[in-house]
Amino acid sequence: MxxxxxxxxxxxxxxxxxxxxxxxxxxxxxxxxxxxxxxxxxxxxxxxxxxxxxxxxxxxxNLADAIETVQEGFALFGPDEVLVMCNSRFGMHMLDLRDHLKAGLSFDDYVERVSRSRYLALPEGETPEIWAVRRRKRHLDRHVIFNVRLIWNRWLQISEHRTANGGTVIIQMDVTDIIRLEREARGRMLDDQARIIRATLDHISQGVCIFDAERRLVGWNERLGDLLAIPMQRFRLGVGFGTLMERLESEITFGEGMTAQRFADWVLSGPGRAALGFELQRGTLILQADAQEMPDGGFVVSFTDISAERAARSALSAVNETLEARVMERTLELADALTDAERANASRARFVAAASHDLLQPLSAAKLFIGSIAAEALEPFAREAVQKAQNALDSVEGILGALLDISKLESGRVAVSPGPVRLDRILGPLREEFAAIAAAKGLRLTVMPCSAVVISDPAYLRRILQNLIGNAVRYTMTGRVLVGARRQGGMIRLEVHDTGPGIAEEDQDAIFREFHRLNAPASASEGMGLGLAIVERACAALGHPLGLQSEPGRGSCFMLQLAVADGPGEANLPAPRPLVAPQHGTQDRIAFLVENEPDLRRAMGLLLEKWGMSVLDAGTGEEAAALIEEIGILPDVFLVDHQLGDGMSGLEFIQLMRARYGALPACLITAQRTPALATACEAAGVQRFLKPIDARALEGWLSALPPAA
CATH class of the missing domain: 1.20.5 (Single alpha-helices involved in coiled-coils or other helix-helix interfaces)
Structure with missing residues (x-):
């Protein structure tokens, strides 16, 4: 530093x-x-x-120790299909695998070694390769449990489950004891079932033999030997079907349509056989044989003794033949009786029609003779006698008309023509017809107006209501009679109520019989009990349901149900006739009367002359035509009887006159009430009067004719 x-x-x-x-x-x-x-x-x-x-x-x-303590064999394969660990019990049943069960062993190698282990008992006909393929297929499932059979009749139950990370856990459990117990239990159950089946077979009345799929005898009963006359020593387990066939061919006769060869072919045809039934006969014994295939490919044959049934059938057949003969005899007798009854009924109908026609002729003459009497010039006693005679003739006319109606309705010859009918055109005239009669008895008659259009025959509908209202007025002493209509959906119900004596329930069927009247004298003036019989038969012919509600002491209600016509239905209906026709009188008119009955012709002539008319008459159409040619005078009106003998009819005569001289007024007088004649008269424009002739109606028609030009 x-x-x-x-x-x-x-x-x-x-x-x-x-x-x-x-x-x-x-x-x-x-x-x-x-x-x-x-x-x-x-x-x-x-x-x-x-x-x-x-x-x-x-x-x-610790895991290895825990796995080792598990009583079952345990192995864990990782997601890569490689063995991770296993316990010592996992390979204890296959000793030749123990040295190879180490970590790192692949699952395919494990399956391959198991399939070739000498301790594995392969199923019959299966090779190790096939077993390995089936084992790998099972490994594809997430959870699988199956049994594997080992040698020495031992069994392992294999449980295989997937882990959450894709590994596999395999658990092996020795189930030998369980399977042995199950087999023992199954064996005991089969033995019990065999005993039950044996007891059942021995107690049924049929002979039964059971064969397996190889056509070997595996079951039978004692009844089989009795029916086929085969000693029981001949029946042994495993005996072939040929033993039975030998017996069948030697002493048994097959029924119609069956042979021993056909039966043998059925047995040899194998699975899928349809049930077979046929008859056998051994002496006097007749057997019903039924062969049925079983699910395992075997079959069972049962034999039933039907000798008694066949004998009973033969006896029954003989009895049936006897009965058939007796029934045929009775049938022929009944047919003869029915023919006789029909002939008698037809004769009666013809007799009633002929008698009625023959009676109507003198009746018409009597009415006309009485009508020609000037009542004003008679003494009071004579006038009363004439009136009573007129009333008596009216009663007889009503009875004859009822008899004719009953005759036609019973014989089925009645021809109804249903069509649209306005009820007010039926009810209005009936109100006026019975109003005076009801008032004379002190009764209140109420006919409710109704303009509905129904489907019916107007003539017969009027006759039905006329009889019902007439009965109500006749048998009601005090109170009222009410006629009304109720609409119920597509139907109209006509009701006739009265406050009369009522009808007990036990008598309600009897009142519809002919000539049956309750608590009333059998007087012609009070009717003969034909009205309700006509009502019932006419309603049946028209298809109109008829009902009755009544209580003794409180009155009765007769109900008639009719169908409502579709649509308005009134445009095609004929216009109503005026109640009062314009009157031109009968004075100074020439009438030509053609009638083959002298008495009726004389009575009719007197009546016409009383009305101020000049009368020409003839007995036949031919005479009338010749007379007109001879005198050269045309009458103002023709009055012609329909049945003029063997020559031309009245309608033919009128048509002849009109063809020669133009549209002359004419009326036809007849006792024939057929619809065909009524239709022909309407088509020809000819007025028709029924015998006995109503003098007032005839006078009204003649007065309404226009004056001659």
Missing amino acids: RRVEQVTDDSVAAYAQFQRAAMLEDQVSARTRDLERALDLLNQSNARLAEANRETEAARQ
Whole structure:
């Protein structure tokens, strides 16, 4: 330092070097202290690492000790499929693997060595390579459990599970004792089942034999020997199917459609056989054989004795033949009786129609004769007698009309023509018809207005309601009669209520029979009990449901249900006829009467002359045509009977006259009430009057005719 201080210029560089040396010494000292601290830290880390290694080794040893204490074989393979560790029990069942079960063994090598171990009992027909392939496939599952069979009839249960990091844990458990116990239990169960099956087979009435898939006898019962007459000593386990076939071919006759060869072909056809059934006969014994395949490829054949059933069937067949003969005999008798009844019914219908027609002729004459009497010129006693005679003839007319209706309805010859019908055009005239009758008895008749359009036959609907209202007025002594209509969906229900005596429930069916009346005298003036019979049959022909509600002492209600017509339906309906036609009178008119019955012609002539008309008459159409040609006078109106004998009919005569002389007014007088004739008259524009003739209606029609030009 003295030299440095002494030297000023030359020693400047030396001083700088000194400063650098001092600085280096300080840095070396700092680095030395850092290295010492780093060395201390390294020593501490080494100490901790050594401690961790000791702990790891201790843990590994503890894990190995713990694994070793496990009663099952345990092995752990890492995610790389390499053995990490295993215990001594893992290889105890395959001693030839123990030396190879060390850490680092790959899973494929492990499987390969197991598949070739002499302690492994491979399944029949399986090679080590095939077993190894199946084992590796199972290894692909995350969890798998299966059994492996070893030699000396020992069994291992292998449980394989994946760990969270992709490793594999394999656990081996010796389940030999468990499997042996299960087999013993299964054997006892099979023995018990065999005893139960044996007891069942011995107690059933069928003969049964069971064959396995190799067609060897494995089961039978004593009943089989009885049915086939085979000694039980011939039945032994393992006996082939041929033994049974020998017996079947030698002493058994096969039923229709079956042969021994066909049965043998069924047995030899193998799995998939359909059930087979056939009959056998051994002497008088008839057997039903049923062959059925079993799931294992074997089959069972049962034999049932059906001799009694066949005998019963034969007896039943004989009885059936006898019964069939008796039934046929009875059927023929019933057919003859039915034919006779139909013939009698047709004869009755023809008789009623003919008798009614024959009766209508004199009845019409009687009514016309009485109508021609000037009541004003008679004494009071004679006038009363004439009125009573008129009433009696009206009653007879009503009865005849009812009989004709019943005859047509019962014979099925009635022809109904359902169509749109406005109810007010039916109810309005009925209100006026019965109003006076009800008022005379002190009853209040109410007919509610209804303009609904229904589907029905107007003529028969009017007759139905006329009979119902007439009965209500006839049998009601005090109170009222109400007629109304209720709408129910697409239907209209017509109801006729009365406050009459009512009808007991036990009599409600009887009132619809002919000539049946409750608590009323059998008087023609009070009706003969045909009205409700006509109502019921007409409703049946039209398809109108008919109902009745009644309580004795409180009155009755008859109900009739009709379908409402679709749409308005009124445009096509005929316009209502005026209630009062314009009157032009009958004086000074010429009427030509064509009637083949002399009495009726005479009565009709008297009535027409009473009305101030001049009358020409003839008995047939031919006579009338000749008379007109002879005198050269055309009448103002023709009144023609329809049935004029063997010549032309009344309608044909009218058409002939109109063809010759133009559209002359004409009416047809007939007792024939067929719809065909009514249609023909309407088409020809001819007025039709039914016998017996209503004199007031005829006079009204004649008065309404326009005056002659």
